[in-house]
Amino acid sequence: MVIDSQPRQALVRRVTGLARSTPGRLSLIVVVLVLASLASGWLSTWSVNRQERALEDLATRSEPLSHAAQEVYRALQDADATAASAFLSGGLEPPALRERYEADIAQAQAALSVATASSPDLTATLSAQLPVYTGLIETARTNNRQGFPVGAAYLREASGLMRTQLLPSAQELYRAETDRVAGAQDEAGFPWAPVLVALAFVIALVLTQRYLTRKTNRLLNVGLLVATGAAVLSLLWVTTVSVLVMNDVADSRKASKTVDVLAQARIATLTARGDETLTLVARGAGQAYEKSFVEVSERLEGQLDQAKRLANTEAVDQAMRHFRQWQQVHQRIRGADDAGQYNDAVALIDNPYFDSLDKDLVRAIGEARQDFSDEVAVARASLAGTVVGVLVLAVISAAGSTMGLWQRLKEYR
Amino acid sequence: MRRLALVSIMLLTACSAGPAPSEVVPRSGPAPQPAGASTVTAAPSSSASPAPSCDATASLRPGPLPPAGQMPAGSNMERILKRGRLIAGVDQNSYLMGFRNSFTGEIEGFDVDVVRQIAKAIFGDEKKVQFKVVTSAERIPMLQSGEVDLVVRTMTITCERLERVDFSSVYYQAGQRVLVRRNSGNTSVDSLKDKRVCVASGSTSLGNVINRVKTTVSVPNWTDCLVMLQQGQTDAISTDDTILAGLAAQDPYTEVVGGRFTEEPYGVGIPKGQEDLVRFVNGVLERMRSDGSWSGIYWRWLSTLGPAPAPPVARYRD
Structure with a gap:
């Protein structure tokens, strides 16, 4: 479109002409103040909206998804360890272990379908290989039931598939989902732009007041006073709420860090349990598994210490205690196995400490997730009404400045 | 007039052609193999050197x-x-x-x-x-x-x-023979020249077949070979008749064929x-x-x- 330069020059001349006379200048100020008030109000509303959306995403999407991803990993890891122990037990597998395996697979599948909805690419390997894994386990089981050692070979193949493909994919998925949580927490940060614009608007109102005082020798203009009050109130409201939200989000970060550490600890617990079992399944050829057990246990101890520093709860203390008891029993298992008392070692592996440790960790994770959810809920509650409030205040500011200046303008008629 | 209507309908349908129907494409991963399976290209160095006589x-x-x-x-x-x-x-x-x-x-x-x-x-x-x-x-x-x-x-x-x-x-x-799928047409080690054969790593069987077949795959345990045979990843298993008898007993669809071609x-x-x-x-x-x-x-x-x-x-x- 071609812009005709004639009317445009005329417009510029009219505006500059207006600015030269006092009434003209006043009219211009009205227009600028009204626009500034609406712009500042809109900007604040937009940023508060953004925070609200980020918090809603945290509460309803990111955190549940990251939990689902963590459940995929945990269930898969536990299924593999359980399948190995069922094999170790000799004879027909104990029904309790079979149930646990089936529950793990069902849980992994359910969590996987939650995660697939949001990250289909990251779950592709998991979706494709999980049925392959369960197929191998069933083949192992069928052979084992007939007393054929090839069953153990299928079990090893299944475990290899789990360790080289399924678990790394689940790990990647979990990382992606936790990154998303961190992203949403960043979104809910301090809104600098709207606060600065609101501050500039307040200063503009004060300057206008001073200008009018000089021109008219009246100390205060009621309209402008109301406008300034509304603008200051809006500024304070947005700033206070943002500081509160930031505080809550910082607390929620701590809670999600705790969940992460505890989840890692739980995965380490299950890995160590799998290693402990497979060392016995390997019957003397399991040095690699025992080495892994020692390494994973050290890592687990560090994670429990870290969890205790982040959230000193009773569940974490219990977990610590059961971890130590488990390690002691493990020493006895190794002692028995190394001394050739294989059956004693197998009997010892059926101890309550591993299960107790796992239950403690589940409880601690549940508590930390509740903390997270509470913090996000508090943050969301503090934002309630802000959008409407800020909009109403912006309209009051605009109306106040218009009315205040209108009175003065009338004096020039 | 009628022709005009026809043309406009044709134009309309031509313009409203939708995208091709979507298709579901499966993600195919590599078939699982026994952990530690690898293709052997040369006999282990120890057996490559002239065997000491005694x-x-x-x-x-x-x-x-x-x-x-x-x-x-x-x-x-x-x-x-x-x-x-x-x-x-x-x-x-x-x-x-x-x-x-x-x-x-x-x-x-x-x-x-x-x-x-x-x-x-x-x-x-x-x-x-x-x-x-x-x-x-x-x-x-x-x-x-x-x-x-x-x-x-x-x-x-x-x-x-x-x-x-x-x-x-x-x-x-014992003596080395071969285990194949029943009715596969392989009757002895000589019929495996262009086939894949599975052996356990570190066994004497490995050195005995590596130059008589096309591809040799090695795995940690003999049962891993049976897994590969059942999964169609190898055509035969070759080792001592004692071990092969144990493998054949676990799968009625396999049979031990050919005579002993080594003394073990x-x-x-x-x-x-x-x-x-x-x-x-x-x-x-x-x-x-x-x-x-x-x-x-x-x-x-x-x-x-x-x-x-x-x-x-x-x-x-x-």
């Missing part, structure tokens, strides 16, 4: 067996007696030779019964054994490090191995330099040959290979 199966002549529980002072047998258990390297994956009974969780088989006879001769109690499961490749390192007192695990006596460990007299005479004399592996233990084990084996327990063990495990042959005759170099 009289491999000639062992040391046994003296009279000391009574159980009274081993000569200072002997290796006394050391084992004092420890209270014999530590034996065996297999838990070779059905019939050394395998884990999945009902009881115990390790059983021909080789395991030989171990029990040796334990019985030392302690008077065949239960005083700690089994350590070793893979084919681990047998010699475990003997060298002293982690096991002896290895009874379908171990062929060769001159090359004799440089690193000692062997008892021959307790079983099995011996009890013993750490280098423990002459007294070699002579003692040879004494136990002599007793097993003469009192019928060798035949009893054969009947218990290997009757599928045919009626019991005479036990292999021991040969001694002194």
Whole structure:
């Protein structure tokens, strides 16, 4: 479109002409103040909206998804360890272990379908290989039931598939989902732009007041006073709420860090349990598994210490205690196995400490997730009404400045 | 007028052509393989060098067996007696030779019964054994490090191995054959020239087939080979007839074909330099040959290979 330069020059001349006379200048100020008030109000509303959306995403999407991803990993890891122990037990597998395996697979599948909805690419390997894994386990089981050692070979193949493909994919998925949580927490940060614009608007109102005082020798203009009050109130409201939200989000970060550490600890617990079992399944050829057990246990101890520093709860203390008891029993298992008392070692592996440790960790994770959810809920509650409030205040500011200046303008008629 | 309407309808339908219908594409991953499976391109260096020549199966002549529980002072047998258990390297994956009974969780088989006879001769109690499961490749390192007192695990006596460990007299005479899918058309090792064959790494079978077939795949355990055969990842398995009989017993769709194309004399592996233990084990084996327990063990495990042959005759170099 071609812009005709004639009317445009005329417009510029009219505006500059207006600015030269006092009434003209006043009219211009009205227009600028009204626009500034609406712009500042809109900007604040937009940023508060953004925070609200980020918090809603945290509460309803990111955190549940990251939990689902963590459940995929945990269930898969536990299924593999359980399948190995069922094999170790000799004879027909104990029904309790079979149930646990089936529950793990069902849980992994359910969590996987939650995660697939949001990250289909990251779950592709998991979706494709999980049925392959369960197929191998069933083949192992069928052979084992007939007393054929090839069953153990299928079990090893299944475990290899789990360790080289399924678990790394689940790990990647979990990382992606936790990154998303961190992203949403960043979104809910301090809104600098709207606060600065609101501050500039307040200063503009004060300057206008001073200008009018000089021109008219009246100390205060009621309209402008109301406008300034509304603008200051809006500024304070947005700033206070943002500081509160930031505080809550910082607390929620701590809670999600705790969940992460505890989840890692739980995965380490299950890995160590799998290693402990497979060392016995390997019957003397399991040095690699025992080495892994020692390494994973050290890592687990560090994670429990870290969890205790982040959230000193009773569940974490219990977990610590059961971890130590488990390690002691493990020493006895190794002692028995190394001394050739294989059956004693197998009997010892059926101890309550591993299960107790796992239950403690589940409880601690549940508590930390509740903390997270509470913090996000508090943050969301503090934002309630802000959008409407800020909009109403912006309209009051605009109306106040218009009315205040209108009175003065009338004096020039 | 009517033609105009027709043209406009055609134009409209041409414009409103939607995108091609979506398709669901499966993500295909690589088929699972036994952990540690790899293609072997060249025979292990040790067997590539010219094999040292020797009289491999000639062992040391046994003296009279000391009574159980009274081993000569200072002997290796006394050391084992004092420890209270014999530590034996065996297999838990070779059905019939050394395998884990999945009902009881115990390790059983021909080789395991030989171990029990040796334990019985030392302690008077065949239960005083700690089994350590070793893979084919681990047998010699475990003997060298002293982690096991002896290895009874379908171990062929060769001159090359004799440089690193000692062997008892021959307790079983096996020979290498091939296992294929029933009705596959493969009738012997010679029909596998352009096929894939699976062997366990570190076994003598590997060196025996690598130059006679197109591709050789190696895995840690013989049962891993059966997994590959069942999954269609190999055309055949080639090793000693004893091991193949155990694999065939686990899958009725397989059969052992062709004649023996190698001789595999099995011996009890013993750490280098423990002459007294070699002579003692040879004494136990002599007793097993003469009192019928060798035949009893054969009947218990290997009757599928045919009626019991005479036990292999021991040969001694002194």
